[in-house]
Amino acid sequence: MSAxxxxxxxxxxxxxxxxxxxxxxxxxxxxRRLGRAALLGATAGPAPRDRLPDAIGHVxxxxxxHHPEADLTVLRRAYVLAESSHRGQFxxxxxxxxxxxxxxxxxxxxxxxxxxxxxxxxxxxxxxxTEVTLDQVRREFGDEVAYLVDGVTKVEKIDYGAAAEPxxxxxxxxxxxxxVRVMSIKLADRLHNMRTLGVMRPEKQARIARVTRDVxxxxxxxxxxxxxxxxLEDLVFxxxxxxxxxxxxxxxxxxxxxxxALGAVAEQVDAxxxxxGIGAEVHVRPRHFVSVHRVRLKRGDLRGCDFGRLxxxxxxxxxxxxxxxxxxxxxxxxxxxxxxxxAAPKFNLYQSLHTAVAAPDGAVAEVLIRTHRMHRVAEAxxxxxxxxxxxxxxxxxxxxxxxxxxPRGAPASPAPEDGERVDPTRPGWLSRLxxxxxxxxxxxxxxxxxxxxxxxDDEITVFRADGDAPGTISLPAGASCVxxxxxxxxxxxxxxxxxxxxxxxxxxxTVLGDGDTVQLLLAQDPxxxxxxxxxxxxxxxxxxxxxxxxxxxxPESAAPADPRPRPRPxxxxxxxxxxxxxxxxxxxxxxxxxxxxRHSGAELHADxxxxxxxxxxxxxxxTPVPPDEITGFRVxxxxxxxxxxxxxxxxxxxxxxxxxxxxxxxxxxxxxxTLVAESFGRPGLLADLxxxxxxxGAAVVSATxxxxxxxxxxxxxxxxxxxxxxxxxxxxxxxxxPGVYDVSRARHRASPRPRPRRT
Numbered sequence: 001m002s003a004x005x006x007x008x009x010x011x012x013x014x015x016x017x018x019x020x021x022x023x024x025x026x027x028x029x030x031x032r033r034l035g036r037a038a039l040l041g042a043t044a045g046p047a048p049r050d051r052l053p054d055a056i057g058h059v060x061x062x063x064x065x066h067h068p069e070a071d072l073t074v075l076r077r078a079y080v081l082a083e084s085s086h087r088g089q090f091x092x093x094x095x096x097x098x099x100x101x102x103x104x105x106x107x108x109x110x111x112x113x114x115x116x117x118x119x120x121x122x123x124x125x126x127x128x129x130t131e132v133t134l135d136q137v138r139r140e141f142g143d144e145v146a147y148l149v150d151g152v153t154k155v156e157k158i159d160y161g162a163a164a165e166p167x168x169x170x171x172x173x174x175x176x177x178x179x180v181r182v183m184s185i186k187l188a189d190r191l192h193n194m195r196t197l198g199v200m201r202p203e204k205q206a207r208i209a210r211v212t213r214d215v216x217x218x219x220x221x222x223x224x225x226x227x228x229x230x231x232l233e234d235l236v237f238x239x240x241x242x243x244x245x246x247x248x249x250x251x252x253x254x255x256x257x258x259x260x261a262l263g264a265v266a267e268q269v270d271a272x273x274x275x276x277g278i279g280a281e282v283h284v285r286p287r288h289f290v291s292v293h294r295v296r297l298k299r300g301d302l303r304g305c306d307f308g309r310l311x312x313x314x315x316x317x318x319x320x321x322x323x324x325x326x327x328x329x330x331x332x333x334x335x336x337x338x339x340x341x342x343a344a345p346k347f348n349l350y351q352s353l354h355t356a357v358a359a360p361d362g363a364v365a366e367v368l369i370r371t372h373r374m375h376r377v378a379e380a381x382x383x384x385x386x387x388x389x390x391x392x393x394x395x396x397x398x399x400x401x402x403x404x405x406x407p408r409g410a411p412a413s414p415a416p417e418d419g420e421r422v423d424p425t426r427p428g429w430l431s432r433l434x435x436x437x438x439x440x441x442x443x444x445x446x447x448x449x450x451x452x453x454x455x456x457d458d459e460i461t462v463f464r465a466d467g468d469a470p471g472t473i474s475l476p477a478g479a480s481c482v483x484x485x486x487x488x489x490x491x492x493x494x495x496x497x498x499x500x501x502x503x504x505x506x507x508x509x510t511v512l513g514d515g516d517t518v519q520l521l522l523a524q525d526p527x528x529x530x531x532x533x534x535x536x537x538x539x540x541x542x543x544x545x546x547x548x549x550x551x552x553x554x555p556e557s558a559a560p561a562d563p564r565p566r567p568r569p570x571x572x573x574x575x576x577x578x579x580x581x582x583x584x585x586x587x588x589x590x591x592x593x594x595x596x597x598r599h600s601g602a603e604l605h606a607d608x609x610x611x612x613x614x615x616x617x618x619x620x621x622x623t624p625v626p627p628d629e630i631t632g633f634r635v636x637x638x639x640x641x642x643x644x645x646x647x648x649x650x651x652x653x654x655x656x657x658x659x660x661x662x663x664x665x666x667x668x669x670x671x672x673x674t675l676v677a678e679s680f681g682r683p684g685l686l687a688d689l690x691x692x693x694x695x696x697g698a699a700v701v702s703a704t705x706x707x708x709x710x711x712x713x714x715x716x717x718x719x720x721x722x723x724x725x726x727x728x729x730x731x732x733x734x735x736x737x738p739g740v741y742d743v744s745r746a747r748h749r750a751s752p753r754p755r756p757r758r759t
Contacts, residue, residue: 120148151175151182218454224381261304331357625671
């Protein structure tokens with residue numbers, strides 16, 4: 001950006017300097033120069049009214065450059081209505097008000113907007129600031145134009161008070177959900193207002209600049225309109241950070257030969273591509289001021305090539321990779337700078353190959369490689385896509401081909417697919433924004449959430465692992481399983497217990513990466529709900545608003561929870577509560593007998609030669625029960641301990657030379673077993689597990705509940721079974737308890753191999 005962008009009456013010397021710096025770069029649309037041409041063409045001299053047709057001529061010329069067959073009749077009618085309705089109105093700068101809609105329309109025309117958008121931009125302030133009504137616009141220009149004009153019309157401050165600004169943005173975003181051209185007009189409107197902001201009081205300049213920085217620049221980035229975004233960034237930079245702006249401006253002015261350094265590399269690149277037979281245009285693309293400032297913070301001292309980048313334009317996608325191959329072959333590539341946004345486009349439609357190469361003289365130049373079509377979309381974003389609803393321009397439609405009407409006269413949208421519109425101008429982030437704003441009726445909540453949501457400048461895609469409903473979820477970078485749960489299930493995510501990420505169990509706090517597969521585990525218990533800690537892991541407004549609302553409606557859940565889980569009273573019919581009291585504090589046992597009590601009702605026999613063993617008992621490490629395959633080993637005192645085949649302790653004893661003893665089960669079916677239940681923590685879990693155990697007819701010998709870790713809890717139960725054959729059914733019943741994701745037989749780690757004694 002040059003100084004004239006922040007101050008429209010800058011000196012001719014400043015303008016000349018800016019032209020010198022940019023003379024090699026054809027690629028970036030120079031909206032400032034064209035905007036001033038329209039402005040000065042309309043207002044120069046004391047009698048501007050007879051000069052206004054010159055301004056509409058600029059618009060017509062720019063529009064015909066992109067749409068040679070466009071019918072300009074409707075533009076002239078719109079201009080006549082706008083000029084007559086705004087006649088007598090002046091801007092704070094003293095210029096006739098009509099110069100503003102003309103400048104906004106010229107900005108959009110240069111970006112390639114179609115006729116309907118330009119018509120609406122000429123009329124965008126008529127309903128708000130003049131006697132023209134929306135019905136009049138609809139009668140004269142049709143439903144589409146009326147919808148766009150209504151979308152950018154501010155709500156009445158007398159009705160909304162301090163909430164007028166957030167509610168205006170809410171209205172525009174809802175309208176943008178049906179037709180993205182609404183936001184295109186708003187962005188162009190804000191750009192022209194920022195160019196002429198110098199006539200405002202400093203405090204008002206700062207307030208408008210902050211809203212532009214927090215809301216409109218992120219929206220321009222997400223809609224891919226880089227030509228508007230870069231200039232808005234420079235204008236905001238000049239107002240909010242004047243010292244850094246002046247430092248950067250002086251840095252650029254002090255490097256007048258910087259384009260020559262890039263130009264030398266550009267000539268080498270052009271020669272390499274010509275020799276390879278690749279048709280390409282190589283341009284020097286100067287950085288805007290904010291970009292120069294960021295590079296300076298990242299690299300420190302700047303060299304000539306740091307003030308810009310090379311842009312290589314080709315005809316076909318395949319040519320992009322051919323250019324990349326030649327550059328990496330003939331120059332030294334900086335591998336860390338390579339990014340492929342063609343195979344994996346950004347969430348704002350941006351496609352390009354990024355790389356950096358070192359020339360023989362050591363100069364490192366960043367290179368962008370894209371097709372001409374990609375370049376148009378990179379500069380103009382959704383504006384370059386034209387009518388988001390498809391079909392020809394209104395002037396080109398057959399008389400009997402009336403477009404279907406959507407809400408409030410907007411064209412109908414394509415049918416949604418997998419929860420999001422197939423319309424490329426309504427990406428996933430916009431669909432999500434429109435969803436969560438419905439849950440934020442409070443203007444302050446909406447305004448805060450909107451700024452936080454737009455601050456997320458990257459997006460990831462995760463895959464749902466639900467077998468019956470496969471698909472993808474788009475989330476901001478850094479989102480957790482909590483965000484994925486609310487994005488997929490809405491308020492049903494209140495009962496989420498955990499997730500499997502890439503097939504492995506993970507807590508809800510797990511941060512997801514691009515391409516991860518996630519399966520969300522929901523409880524069947526409708527009384528389950530989120531805990532306040534979820535807010536620490538929620539990144540999306542949809543999740544935060546839903547969690548906050550639930551906690552507000554359930555204040556008892558928002559209070560610090562008693563770390564001691566309490567058994568829930570059993571009042572359900574058909575249950576058999578255990579009459580014995582259970583002390584369910586974490587880390588304590590529910591039975592006064594020691595946990596390693598190994599006496600079992602199962603009958604065991606050992607086949608040993610000579611003296612009968614003192615006792616035959618199951619090992620505590622694996623607690624075998626009939627009909628497990630078993631093996632035995634003599635221990636001190638003459639006893640035989642019985643292990644399950646494959647037990648780690650049994651394998652360890654074999655390795656140190658212990659001789660196995662043949663053992664077998666007797667006729668008694670009862671037995672004792674130790675089970676480990678892995679679960680996600682929730683209120684009432686211990687009561688539900690003990691109820692499932694009691695219902696299966698098992699008795700709890702001892703129980704241990706470990707302190708929760710990352711919302712997961714491990715329960716260890718030693719149980720006496722009347723019939724060991726019922727063990728599989730008992731384990732299934734415990735797995736069916738909501739929140740329990742695994743039940744297994746206890747397996748203790750084998751003791752370390754004993755060291756041989758020194759002699």
